[in-house]
């Protein structure tokens with residue numbers, strides 16, 4: 001069990017943070033970006049990178065091969081829909097996808113936009129952790145945080161327009 005403090009100051013104990021988020025028990029900062037029958041997308045603002053999205057399954061599973069046929073279809077559709085919105089409204093040219101199965105959460109994919117400043121931390125997978133830590137420790141306020149929040153709103157609106165529902 002882990003203790004989570006809600007935005008209203010109340011503390012709850014949850015078994016799995018992903019379950020708490022996807023079930024709506026916890027509202028992510030910035031809100032839900034997209035929700036389908038099987039998946040839930042939000043920005044983790046603890047890592048303030050504009051356009052970064054966490055796409056989590058609603059079912060408490062850990063591994064890719066646990067997805068049902070229906071979930072597999074929903075996953076690839078929602079992933080590409082979010083990717084297109086990142087490109088169309090935020091101008092994001094490249095995204096890194098990160099997903100690990102040995103998680104204390106459950107099935108979730110990180111979609112980390114690639115920005116020019118990140119290349120100083122390396123050109124590939126080795127740069128992901130330093131990039132995330134740099135964002136968390138040095139970009140967590142001011143203009144950047146406003147940019148992140150406006151990015152969330154832009155993605156939400158775009159995904160509403162192109163249909164964020166069960167299709």
Ligand SMILES: [Zn+2]
Nearest residue numbers: 016019060106
């Ligand atoms: Zn879970």
